[in-house]
Amino acid sequence: MEEEKQKSISPPPCPSTVTVRRNPPRRARATPYTTASKQNQPLSSHDVPTFPIDEILSIQIPQSETKPTVPESLKIFLRIKPLKSLTTKVITTNTAKSRPRNVWPQNPSKKHIAKENRNPEIAKKVKKKEEEAAAACIALNDSYSVTLTPPQALQELKRSKTEVYEGFSHVFPADCSQNDVYDKMVQPLLEDFMKGKSGMLAALGPSGSGKTHTVFGTLKNPGIVPITLRQIFKKSDESSDASVRSFNLSIFEICSERRKGEKAYDLLGSESSELSVQQSTIRGLKEVPIHSLEEAESLIGQAMLKRATATTNSNSQSSRSQCIINIRASCNRFSNETKMQSSDAMLTIVDLAGAEREKRTGNQGERLVESNFINNTSMVFGQCLRSLLEYQKNRKRGLQKHHQNSLLTRYLRDYLEGKKRMALILTVKAGEEDYLDTSYLLRQASPYMKIKFDNTEEPCNKRQLKTFPRAEKNKKIKLSAPKNSQIEDIFHEGRNQIAQEVHLQGKKADPTDRSSPSLEHVAQDKNKREHIIMRNFSKVLWNVLKQYNEKLKVAEGEICTLKDSLRREELKSLGLETELISLKSSCLVESCIPEVEAVVYANEEVSADESSESPVPSKNVNDDVRVRCHLSSQNDAEPRQSVNSEENAGIPSATTHDETVVTESPRDQVKDAVLVPCHLSSQNDAEPRQSISSEENVGIPSATTNVETEVTEFPRDQVIQNQDDPTPSPEQVEVSQDCINSRMSNVQTKSAISHRCPDSEKQERNRRLLPAPSRSLTEEMNDLDIKDKPIEKPQVKNGKTRVQKKAESTKVQEIEVPNPARESEPTSTTKQRNGQKPRRRLQPAASVLLTREINTLEIEDDIAEPKGNRGGKKTTVSQPRSQGSVTLLRLLTDNLHL
Numbered sequence: 001m002e003e004e005k006q007k008s009i010s011p012p013p014c015p016s017t018v019t020v021r022r023n024p025p026r027r028a029r030a031t032p033y034t035t036a037s038k039q040n041q042p043l044s045s046h047d048v049p050t051f052p053i054d055e056i057l058s059i060q061i062p063q064s065e066t067k068p069t070v071p072e073s074l075k076i077f078l079r080i081k082p083l084k085s086l087t088t089k090v091i092t093t094n095t096a097k098s099r100p101r102n103v104w105p106q107n108p109s110k111k112h113i114a115k116e117n118r119n120p121e122i123a124k125k126v127k128k129k130e131e132e133a134a135a136a137c138i139a140l141n142d143s144y145s146v147t148l149t150p151p152q153a154l155q156e157l158k159r160s161k162t163e164v165y166e167g168f169s170h171v172f173p174a175d176c177s178q179n180d181v182y183d184k185m186v187q188p189l190l191e192d193f194m195k196g197k198s199g200m201l202a203a204l205g206p207s208g209s210g211k212t213h214t215v216f217g218t219l220k221n222p223g224i225v226p227i228t229l230r231q232i233f234k235k236s237d238e239s240s241d242a243s244v245r246s247f248n249l250s251i252f253e254i255c256s257e258r259r260k261g262e263k264a265y266d267l268l269g270s271e272s273s274e275l276s277v278q279q280s281t282i283r284g285l286k287e288v289p290i291h292s293l294e295e296a297e298s299l300i301g302q303a304m305l306k307r308a309t310a311t312t313n314s315n316s317q318s319s320r321s322q323c324i325i326n327i328r329a330s331c332n333r334f335s336n337e338t339k340m341q342s343s344d345a346m347l348t349i350v351d352l353a354g355a356e357r358e359k360r361t362g363n364q365g366e367r368l369v370e371s372n373f374i375n376n377t378s379m380v381f382g383q384c385l386r387s388l389l390e391y392q393k394n395r396k397r398g399l400q401k402h403h404q405n406s407l408l409t410r411y412l413r414d415y416l417e418g419k420k421r422m423a424l425i426l427t428v429k430a431g432e433e434d435y436l437d438t439s440y441l442l443r444q445a446s447p448y449m450k451i452k453f454d455n456t457e458e459p460c461n462k463r464q465l466k467t468f469p470r471a472e473k474n475k476k477i478k479l480s481a482p483k484n485s486q487i488e489d490i491f492h493e494g495r496n497q498i499a500q501e502v503h504l505q506g507k508k509a510d511p512t513d514r515s516s517p518s519l520e521h522v523a524q525d526k527n528k529r530e531h532i533i534m535r536n537f538s539k540v541l542w543n544v545l546k547q548y549n550e551k552l553k554v555a556e557g558e559i560c561t562l563k564d565s566l567r568r569e570e571l572k573s574l575g576l577e578t579e580l581i582s583l584k585s586s587c588l589v590e591s592c593i594p595e596v597e598a599v600v601y602a603n604e605e606v607s608a609d610e611s612s613e614s615p616v617p618s619k620n621v622n623d624d625v626r627v628r629c630h631l632s633s634q635n636d637a638e639p640r641q642s643v644n645s646e647e648n649a650g651i652p653s654a655t656t657h658d659e660t661v662v663t664e665s666p667r668d669q670v671k672d673a674v675l676v677p678c679h680l681s682s683q684n685d686a687e688p689r690q691s692i693s694s695e696e697n698v699g700i701p702s703a704t705t706n707v708e709t710e711v712t713e714f715p716r717d718q719v720i721q722n723q724d725d726p727t728p729s730p731e732q733v734e735v736s737q738d739c740i741n742s743r744m745s746n747v748q749t750k751s752a753i754s755h756r757c758p759d760s761e762k763q764e765r766n767r768r769l770l771p772a773p774s775r776s777l778t779e780e781m782n783d784l785d786i787k788d789k790p791i792e793k794p795q796v797k798n799g800k801t802r803v804q805k806k807a808e809s810t811k812v813q814e815i816e817v818p819n820p821a822r823e824s825e826p827t828s829t830t831k832q833r834n835g836q837k838p839r840r841r842l843q844p845a846a847s848v849l850l851t852r853e854i855n856t857l858e859i860e861d862d863i864a865e866p867k868g869n870r871g872g873k874k875t876t877v878s879q880p881r882s883q884g885s886v887t888l889l890r891l892l893t894d895n896l897h898l
């Protein structure tokens, strides 16, 4: 039990090997398609679906919904100044106290109210004034219209009548507050300004109508500028990305100096901060960043103290200049919350100097000049708006460039040309004495209500185009999925560029709008653009693939046709080659035909001679072609002579060696004499019968031919001597048996070549045996060969080798007719061809033998009787002597004078 407890308590034994897998293998997530295929059955290669290119191409891309941009009309607000009596009372009071100039507007109404409360008489007077004011020339119909009623005096004169002016964006009654004005008029502009849209607000009205009061207000009753700044910082505090937005404030005025024209002064700069003006550009304007409301209010109070004012009959602090306040908002980076892009926006508020009449103001001198400048500026401003209105009614007329007539209008050119949003607030006085001023203003400004403004912030001039590089960026955008980082980068780049331009130009108080479209809109456009691009790209790619497929098919067809043509050409080439070979062979044959024909002709001749007369040597024993050709040539020339000579040469030899045979049968002797060489060769060779035809005496001519050839090689002197002297010399008569044997061995060797000849007739001849009496003839021939030996052998050998080479090359047995045979022709044959008679070369040597032989012959015997087989090999015994042989013998006998 204790052991079991110990085991249970003790930890399990450590295994011998531990495998620790630090990074388990990961598998790809199953896609819906793979899961579906796994559920059904394994996917085979044939089940792979095709790429749904058709479906992709059939997708209809929704067209981008282009919202029609509704042009916004120029907003004109009307604010009615409170009671005239109050103002006059205030004026009188102020004149009495001589209020200092350029002091922050105070709230004198409360002071007067307090005084009124303390003095009941004053209160009564005020009520009377109010009653008079109630009978003012202008009456509020509703929030959008007023009724202007001329004074009674004017009505009686029928110079004017009651008029109703309607269509205002809002009409602020006399008892409205500054906040009401802000809420109705400034709030929409401020919202757009915070989104990056610029705007402009201008106050118009006669002098003392409350323009400055509406714009700036007082400490206790601040105007739209302090309220706007307050709202700006309030919104910035509420927003989480307030740190990324910064505001700058710039204030300057345009006034007129005698003989100097219009001048611009920076109200936030030093004392003598005059600004340089070039066309519509004001350089050197100080732009002060504002970080809090207090800082902004302080700057505004500072600017108001610097503004040029003067006391007139209409206004104790009449503004003598056009004052422009610019609030520029700049964004440091992209804000995800507000979706605002990092572009600057400018909110411009203009406090115009009130047009004034000389009679009412009583200005003289310099003030009158100022009044003219003010009136002129107001007039130009009005002309610009009227021109814009007329241009929008009829664009064919073109936009009149009245803005060039004043610095203010040049500066506000974009607004006055309807390119940017702006709003106007008309301040009027309601007293009867102010009827003319009010009527003039309403008549002038009421048509402005029809002016339209495009609600787009796209710039139109070149200067502002530089601040919007978005269009160029879209061209360079990559075809990839949109990413926030990319968008941020793009907007950062645009912001940097804008910041750079602002650094270069914005510091010079250029109030032009640098607004940009929102980020959301840009992202949607980008997505749509990429989608369209990808769709078009896929279509183009598909078409290209189709075209390549068609080209591939065409190329394959061309390849097939080329292959067929190549086969045909190969067949043609083969046919041509075979034809060429046949032509070559035929040419060879034709080249050999004459010789062959010569051989055939010679054979025919020989056979004819054989059949007619005697066994003329038609075939050479040696089968030497050279010899045969030689024979043929001889036959062509004088075949009979050569044959006869040969026969003559052979006959005595037989008689010489075998006298007994001759005595027995001269015919046989003659015949045997002809067959002597063959017989001799048979003695020397073991197979003479196979190569020599005894019937046709083939071996004899060869022997004789050889002899003849050898004889032709004799020196001419010797031949001539032989011819002249028929008696053979002892040297000629001496015949060496050994030489004869060697000669015959050569003959037999040569005959071996002829074994290749398939001629059956030749073979038949070779089977025959040579006659026995030919031994004597061979002895005679050997005598001749002795002297010719050193000369004859090389020729024979040459002939043999040539024949062999030719036989090996052509392998035509019957056509073994080389030309070298002719080359090696003896001079005698050449002479024969030339028509000369062949020499009887053997005559001198054979004549001796013939005389011996012929003496023993019985010429009268026509047919030689066989004398028996000498040596047992004579097969031609029974052959009768031909008629030719007999004739030959007779001729020999006659010629030899036997």
Ligand SMILES: Nc1ncnc2c1ncn2[C@@H]1O[C@H](COP(=O)(O)OP(=O)(O)OP(=O)(O)O)[C@@H](O)[C@H]1O
Pocket: 080, 081, 082, 087, 105, 174, 205, 206, 207, 208, 209, 210, 211, 212, 213, 214, 315, 317, 318, 319, 320, 352, 353, 354, 355, 427
């Ligand atoms: N709505 C108003 N409520 C009370 N007081 C007003 C109002 N409008 C103007 N005033 C007073 O009228 C006087 C003249 O006003 P303001 O100076 O604003 O006129 P203006 O149009 O600017 O004249 P100018 O063109 O000569 O500068 C100021 O003292 C101002 O306090």
